[in-house]
Amino acid sequence: MTSPPSRPGVRPDLAEVFRRNYPRVVGVAARVLGSPDSAEDVAQEVFLAFGRSSVPTGEAGGWLSVAAAHTALNLLRDGRRRAVREENAATGTDAVAGDVADDVVVREERTRVRAALARLPRRQAVVLVLRHSGLSYAEVATALDMSPGSIGTTVRRAEAALRKELNGHASSG
Amino acid sequence: MRHPDEGVLRRLLDEPAGVADADRRHVADCQVCLTGLAAAHADAAAAGTALRAVPAGDVDLAAAWRRLSATLPAADRERAPAAARRRGARLRRPAIATLAFLVVLTGAGVAAANDWLPIFRTERIAPVSVTTSDLVALPDLTGYGDVELTGAGEPQQVADAAAAREATGLDVPQVGPLPRGVSGDPTYQVVGELSGVFTFSADKAAQAAAAAGEALPPVPAGLDGSQVRLVAGPGLAAVWSQEGGMPTLVVGRAVAPRAFSSGVPFETLRDYLLALPGLPPNVADQLRSFTGDGTTLPLPVPADQVRTSSADVGGRPATVLEARDRSFAGVVWVDDGVVTAVAGALGADEVLSVARELR
Numbered sequence: 453m454t455s456p457p458s459r460p461g462v463r464p465d466l467a468e469v470f471r472r473n474y475p476r477v478v479g480v481a482a483r484v485l486g487s488p489d490s491a492e493d494v495a496q497e498v499f500l501a502f503g504r505s506s507v508p509t510g511e512a513g514g515w516l517s518v519a520a521a522h523t524a525l526n527l528l529r530d531g532r533r534r535a536v537r538e539e540n541a542a543t544g545t546d547a548v549a550g551d552v553a554d555d556v557v558v559r560e561e562r563t564r565v566r567a568a569l570a571r572l573p574r575r576q577a578v579v580l581v582l583r584h585s586g587l588s589y590a591e592v593a594t595a596l597d598m599s600p601g602s603i604g605t606t607v608r609r610a611e612a613a614l615r616k617e618l619n620g621h622a623s624s625g
Numbered sequence: 626m627r628h629p630d631e632g633v634l635r636r637l638l639d640e641p642a643g644v645a646d647a648d649r650r651h652v653a654d655c656q657v658c659l660t661g662l663a664a665a666h667a668d669a670a671a672a673g674t675a676l677r678a679v680p681a682g683d684v685d686l687a688a689a690w691r692r693l694s695a696t697l698p699a700a701d702r703e704r705a706p707a708a709a710r711r712r713g714a715r716l717r718r719p720a721i722a723t724l725a726f727l728v729v730l731t732g733a734g735v736a737a738a739n740d741w742l743p744i745f746r747t748e749r750i751a752p753v754s755v756t757t758s759d760l761v762a763l764p765d766l767t768g769y770g771d772v773e774l775t776g777a778g779e780p781q782q783v784a785d786a787a788a789a790r791e792a793t794g795l796d797v798p799q800v801g802p803l804p805r806g807v808s809g810d811p812t813y814q815v816v817g818e819l820s821g822v823f824t825f826s827a828d829k830a831a832q833a834a835a836a837a838g839e840a841l842p843p844v845p846a847g848l849d850g851s852q853v854r855l856v857a858g859p860g861l862a863a864v865w866s867q868e869g870g871m872p873t874l875v876v877g878r879a880v881a882p883r884a885f886s887s888g889v890p891f892e893t894l895r896d897y898l899l900a901l902p903g904l905p906p907n908v909a910d911q912l913r914s915f916t917g918d919g920t921t922l923p924l925p926v927p928a929d930q931v932r933t934s935s936a937d938v939g940g941r942p943a944t945v946l947e948a949r950d951r952s953f954a955g956v957v958w959v960d961d962g963v964v965t966a967v968a969g970a971l972g973a974d975e976v977l978s979v980a981r982e983l984r
Binding site for chain 1: 630632689690
């Protein structure tokens with residue numbers, strides 16, 4: 453990967469921050485959206501925003517993860533139709549060879565998870581996604597400006613709420 | 626020893642080293658906690674399965690970097706029109722995200738849940754309207770009595786600054802140097818005075834409390850049927866937009882909200898309403914701002930999405946709002962009963978700079 457040409461308005465640390473964080477940022481968005489292609493779109497948006505921000509380099513990892521979670525959740529909330537379309541397209545392209553019925557089950561499961569995630573309170577959803585993307589409790593607390601002691605409670609309640617949403621949807625459908 | 630809370634039990638699953646020794650020992654010997662731990666484990670496993678990473682193959686870092694590089698700001702727009710055009714296209718999606726944020730920030734997002742006043746009842750309100758309307762917003766008290774609104778209506782576009790001044794009687798702020806990414810001439814919007822007479826109803830308040838699963842606190846003598854008049858505006862806004870129509874910078878000004886009462890003092894009613902169970906937090910925040918003397922800010926701020934801080938603009942204390950994802954920032958202050966706000970898809974330092982250069 454080459455360094456960016458020196459341009460006014462582009463942070464000099466962007467290439468290094470990108471290299472260190474891009475896979476994780478894609479991972480955060482993918483957990484929300486269920487589609488690798490959509491997740492990369494979100495990651496591109498997030499790094500563009502970072503590129504023109506004044507976020508300190510030391511806080512970049514947490515900032516990018518939070519921004520990816522919010523941006524992806526916004527997509528779920530505001531563009532559910534588009535997200536579903538993208539998800540379907542992505543499922544078509546990255547589905548491994550296998551039983552068609554399995555693909556349908558996987559796709560339905562992903563759609564159910566996305567809908568459940570979109571119904572969670574925003575903070576719970578973000579904490580949940582960050583934790584399941586591998587951020588430590590301390591990292592989540594720092595990134596979201598929360599007290600470290602509150603992360604476990606928020607994760608716990610988010611997981612209980614997600615499971616309830618998924619079970620409720622399953623039993624009603 | 627009391628049982629560790631559910632958060633401690635949850636952390637025990639992920640980061641046992643982060644849990645105090647005493648708590649770990651307690652859990653190991655406590656059937657109640659072990660049961661709670663098992664439940665936490667089951668929910669965590671279910672969430673882990675639901676959120677497991679999609680099989681994405683390896684991320685192509687080099688290709689992703691090339692894509693990002695192609696959309697980074699061009700060094701010189703005059704010499705690189707193609708690059709500038711690409712940037713405009715790429716910015717559209719973040720701008721839409723900002724629009725969504727603006728809607729949340731300024732009340733329309735709350736509308737669905739809380740049935741805000743009619744000025745917010747447009748499902749997909751234009752961002753400029755949102756910002757301008759927000760300057761003359763009133764708290765939604767329809768759950769606690771009858772509200773009769775007069776005035777305001779939708780914001781109107783006017784020809785220029787002089788027309789905005791004539792329509793509102795307010796001086797139009799003159800902006801100094803524009804921040805990077807903001808260019809061209811602004812459009813001007815005005816919105817009239819919004820006035821609402823609120824008649825408190827103990828019956829309605831009791832229903833709202835019951836909906837929240839609680840009883841109504843004792844109603845002070847003379848409060849049932851008492852009226853207050855809340856007034857906000859008029860206001861104006863200068864709006865700079867990018868080619869796609871998304872605003873990049875908004876400078877707004879409005880007469881600060883005021884409250885008038887007959888009979889029971891407004892503060893008595895306000896404090897009682899604030900004590901009611903089920904009062905939506907945003908409404909409570911907005912209601913608190915009605916001190917009756919026009920000196921505080923009408924800001925329904927969702928604290929989980931916006932970070933607030935203090936600053937100084939021209940010797941006046943100002944409130945800086947910054948989206949936690951830093952996609953948006955604004956600064957608001959009151960001077961002699963007039964609210965002025967500068968906001969946009971900018972950094973906090975940029976909006977503060979614009980605010981301090983206003984003439």
